[in-house]
Each structure stands twice: as structure tokens, then as C-alpha cells.
Amino acid sequence: MHRHKLDVATFRSRRWNSVSRDAPTAAMLWQFIAPSGQILLALTLDLAVSLLDCIPLLEDLYYADVSFGGAGLEGLAATRIGAASSPLLPERHQLVFHASPTPEDVPPPDIVQRIIYRADLPVRAGLDALCAPDELNRRPTTSGSLGPYVSLLTGHQDYVENAAFLSAVQAVASAARLREIRLLAERYVRRFRTRPENVRPHERRAVLEHITGAQSHLELELGYSVEIPADLATLIPSLRPASYHSALYEAMGLTERAAAVSQTLQRLGNATAAELTAVESVEQRAADRRRVRTVAAVTFVTTVTATLGLLFAFFGINAAEVDERRSMFDPAYAPVYALISTVLVLGFLLYAVVQAFDRTVLRRATAPMPSWHGTRGLLATELGTALLDEGIFQVPPQRPPVTDRGQVSPEPGRTPAPPTP
Template structure:
């Protein structure tokens, strides 16, 4: 059924849905860089109604579709069957952010009536056994990768399922009493894995976050959101928000792992070569720069209401962000990257100071050697003068290179210089090794422990 309209033909944000619609959002691991395709922007693929002007101005920040295909429902095969829920339509999209963080979107509409119990089992199957979902008798990602030119795809860790109930289920959710409504929402949001007895004491940490506006109802947990009574353009806007949040969560997880990997590389690197140390610092600095870009343009760009500054989507974005813990994770990850940057800067400064001290000691040693060489240049001069005069000890029949005749004179002239060269070489070696390792191992016995951070509040399920 089309969205309801008022007397002046203004499209409302609420509507009655005949068929239940479910959007499966799967994060994809790795990077899938966007490329120029004929698909255009994501705002061109769905109807966003009054949200479209906001999205048009922000389309350079939004995820881009790299694949959009309407698929015959019979081509999709679930690992444990369809649980009695046949599909009326199926649409599959692969979208990726400008930073290359990809997500798989499976847009399903059911053919008949759906119950909360059957829907919960269907959601559990498509979440916990998602690696076994097949398209054309092959794993779904293999089929999609072939359509993307063979670029490998792999499922990530994050899943979110948007449920837009229709038909009898929608009417039941909007009209049921609070006890019945809580049972239905709890079963869907927790995919039937956490049954709730209304007779037990109310536990706010387990109950789904619910907003009931009469004609519409929103309930969400970490993995499932139930949005009832919204018009299609609002549903599409909520789906876009969820895609951005799932991508942001994947970026946070990748950033955290990369930060730990760089910390380990920093701790395990033991070398005395300035070239190798500078190369290590350069690699770590480049890695930290990438982490900062990921946090800025892969997370922060999608966790506020700037893309769609509307109360409907802002409320959903705020609640979903609390359920996923994105803001706390972003704060902690940013702090980790900041401290890693400080460690790299400190190590670079320590290396520069140590090399400057080494160069200074070497310069002083060389200056001393030059001064000493100047002082002992007098004996060779006198030796040459000795050969130049017709003294009684100089035989004009012998060559001045005859060491048997003049060996003692040569030894007396050059021995101090040779001794000076040896002493200078030893001193230079001592200067090079005097300070020990330029990259010492961290002292675990005195590792500082940061003070505990005060909690920011209770997280929602």
C-alpha cells in the first residue's frame, strides 16, 4: 500500500505495509575501492522522498553501489530452508564507502503473512549461518564476486537486520498491549534466542529499546531493528543510516587490530642501524596516518546526523550507535592512535638526539686527530730536510728509499703517525658503540598503567 497522504496531498512519514520487508546488512572484510560504474549514486537507487536533497548534497560521502541486481527469489537458498517464509521479491546490492569499506545489502520482501516466531528463526538462520547462504547453488559471495570481475569478497564480523513488519504482524505490534508487544519484540530482536517471561521482573538491560509514536513503533538491539509503520522513503533512509553505522563499526575493529599490530612491531624491533630505525619510524608513521584517516572519514563521517539532519533518522542513529557502542569505541580507538603517535614521535626524537650526540663525538674525535696529525707533521719534515742536506750520515750512493740504510730514520718519523691512526680508529669505534642500542627494548617492569575511565552510561542491547 502506498504511503498515506493528508488532505493537501503531502506525503506522510507513516504508512501501512502489506508485506513484511527485511534488509540484511553484512559487513565485508578487506577493501573494495569504488570505481566508476553506470549505477550512479546510492541516492539514485532508492526513493528517499524528502530526505533526497540532504543526500544529494552529501553524495560524495555516502557509500557507492558497485553492484545492484534484482534477483528471482528461487535463486536464493538458505542453509535450513525458508522456514515457511517465501519471498516475493529479492534485491542484492554491494556498496562501498569512499575509503573502500564494503557492505552487502540483501533486500527481501515476503510473499505471505509472517509471524514473530517464524521471522525470528529466519533471522537467526541468515545471521548465524550466513556463510552458508547460496545464490545459484554457490556461496552467495562467490556468485557476486564473479559479477564484480573476480574481486574476492569475504564476510566480516558485523551483521544488522532491519525488519519492517507488514500485514497482520504490523497491526498486532501497533495495537497489542504492552505485555504482548514486549513478547513479540523480544522474540524478533533477539532472534528467538532469549525468551522473555512477562511474569519475571523487568530488566531494562535486556529489553529492546522501544519508541512508540502511536502510528509508528521502533525497537532495536545490537543485531536487529524493528521499524513499524514507516513510509518507504523513511525505511530507505533508516537503511542508509544502518549501512553507515555497520561500515563504521567494521572500520573501528580494523583500526583497533592495526593499532595493536603497529604497537607489536614497535616493541619487537631491535636494531642498531639508523637506516633501519628510520625505515621503521617511517612505516609506523604512514600506518598511523591511515588510521587517522579511517577514523575521520570511515567512522566520524557516519555517526552524526549531518548526512540526514532529520529527527526521525537522528533518533534511530543515536539509538543504534548506543546499541553498537560506536561512540565509546571511537573515543577509545582515537585515544589509542593518539598515544601511538606520541610513542612514534618520542622514538623519532630520541633517535635524532642520539644520532646528533654520536655525530658530535665523532666530530670532536676527528678534530683532535687532525690537530695531533698537524703536530706530528714536524718529524717527517725534519726527516726530509735530513735527506736534503749533505750530512755525514747520508750516503749519496744510496737511495733514500733504502730501508736497510735508513730504516731507523723512517721508523722514528712514521711510528708516531701510525700509532695516532690506530688510536683514532679505536676512539671512533668507541664513539659508535658507546651509547649501546639505538632502539632498546621496552622496560616491562615500569610500564605505566593509565587511570580507569569513568563509564559513559549503560549500553543498550
């Protein structure tokens, strides 16, 4: 977005000015826009001091205890883009570039760990979490060591340093977005765990659909802002920049944390899908009961109206069998009522026969299959594997062994019979 030179004469810091009077020779304020829409702030300083003398300044930069003309980094960044000042997020990474024309200028491991840990104290050898990519340490005059918050590169070309600078910008953006995604994922997990249970199914469905929609957006944002930017070799086919980029994401723990957050989102999606299935089952049972009630009511009305229709149709015909002087309840019309009743009884019998037939067919279809019908049957169907039923093989009876004297040896645990005279 912007790049501005700052007046080094107005530079002030908390720890640096208390131990050194050397001022930076140049200062530049950078503002970047990540592909995810995040705005990142970077401050570059040129110093003419030794590496160990930079440790107090690194500590000041980590806590943003620096100012130019009395204005902090938040205020300087806000005035450049015309926005209100806001506090900086906790994610940050520091780069230290050092020239090493000869192998003797390459800093030893003790100085490297002091720079990366921002503490001028010795440590035991091997007890650190530093990462040293092979491509950055291949030549005698170059070195590269990375920690979660500080990276030290010495003797590398300008394009390697520029690529490392942009990699740090993208890594900080990914770390900030990953933290936000994790916080939102935990919030929706709590919302799922505290969801109301004793409410109507459509209200439960609305809550679950909201969680599912948020989970899908978080998964997409995780892939776009964290997982995809971790791959630089696809965009820049260069060994040292790609090696530094991968090592930086590993040193900052972004790969492992992204996998953990992704697994949390997947489990949230599975739990939400299972809950939606349960809600659908409840709604389906309610719909079935509603359909049964409707069918029962319609069947009752249809049966009554059909019966009355047959009866009124008989009495409405112009025939000699219908006498207008007789009541409709006259015993002379008993055959007509018997015929209508027979039709109704035959209808119920037909329903019972069809229901019994359906139950028989369903019972046959759900009969237990043999144990080998599952996986082995699938193999035989898809791959043409020959299947052998284990039941057709019979273990032959073992014949008792014969001793060298022609006698049959007794079975174990049985006393031998006495010889026949």
C-alpha cells in the same frame, strides 16, 4: 553499484525451510560502495508472515545460510561484479520493517526482544541491551528498537525506512573498517615492542619512521571511515533518521570502540615520538663526539702548521738576523723560538679565560629560581597580577591572654608561677 531481482522460487534456507513452507514474495540483491572504497552486500526480502515466524529466517541470514538456485550470497555477489568469490566478513546488521496502522499493531516489548535476539524465548524485563530512540517511539503507531545485530522499526514512513537502510549499510562498513584498523594497530604495537635495540641508530630510526607513518595513516582512516560517518545530522537534517543513525552506532558499540582504538593509536604515536627523541639524542651525542674529534684534529694541524709557518717565515726573510751559515737550532735563534712559544701559550691562556667566563655566565643563568617564579611569575607577566612575596610577611607573636583578675594566664603545659606577696 548494482541492484538485481532474485527468483524467490529458487530460495532455500537451512532453518526457515525446515519450519515453514512460505516463500518470500520478493527478493533483491544490493551492492554498495562506501566512501572508504568498501563493497557492501545487502539482501532484502518481503515476507507475508508474522514477526515471530521471521526468527528462523533471521538466524539463517545472520549466518548466510541462504541460497538462490543453489548459489550462495558470496557467489551471487561475485558474479554480478565479475570478480572471484570471497567469503563474507563477520560484520552485518539486520533490519526488520513491520506495518502498524493502529496502536494495537505495535509489537509488545516481549516480541521486540525476541526479534532482536533472534530467539523465541522469554527474558526477564529490564535485562537487555536494547536501545529505543525517543524520536522513533514518539507516536502511538510507531516504534523503534535497536540491538547490536538487529533493528526493528514499525509504522514508519518510507523515507525513514530508506534512511535506516542506508545507515545500516554505512554502520556495517564502519564496523568492518574499525576491526581492520584495530588489527593493524595491534600489529604495529607488537612491532614497536619487538623492535631491535642493539642496532645502529639509523636502522632504529627507519623502523620508527615506518611505524609513525603507518600510525598517521590509520588515524586518518579512523576519522574518515568511522568517526565522520557517525554524524548524519550534518548531511540529513531530519530528526528520526539522525536519531536512528546515532542510536545504531551506539548500539553497535562503534563510538566506544573507535575511541579506544584512537587512544591506542595516540599512545603508539607518543611512544614512537619518545623513542625517536631518544634516537635523536644518541645521534646528537655521536655528532658532538665526531665534531670534537674533527675540531681537535683540525686544531692540532692548524697549530703545527701555523708554528712551522712562523718559523719558516722568519728563516725565509732576507735580513741580517738570519745567517745562512748557522743551523736553525743554533742558540742564537732562541729569542725567536721563545717568541713563538709565548704566542702559543698566550693562545691557550686566552682559550682558558674565555671558557671560564662562559662557565660563569652559564652558572648564573641556571641559578635556582624562587618557588613563586614559575606559575605566579607567568600570571604576573601575562595578566598583570600583583604578586606578594610570602617572605615579607611575619606572623606577629601572640600575646598571652589576660584573666579577669588582671593576671596573665599560663601557657598550655606550663605550671603557673606562685603569686608575688
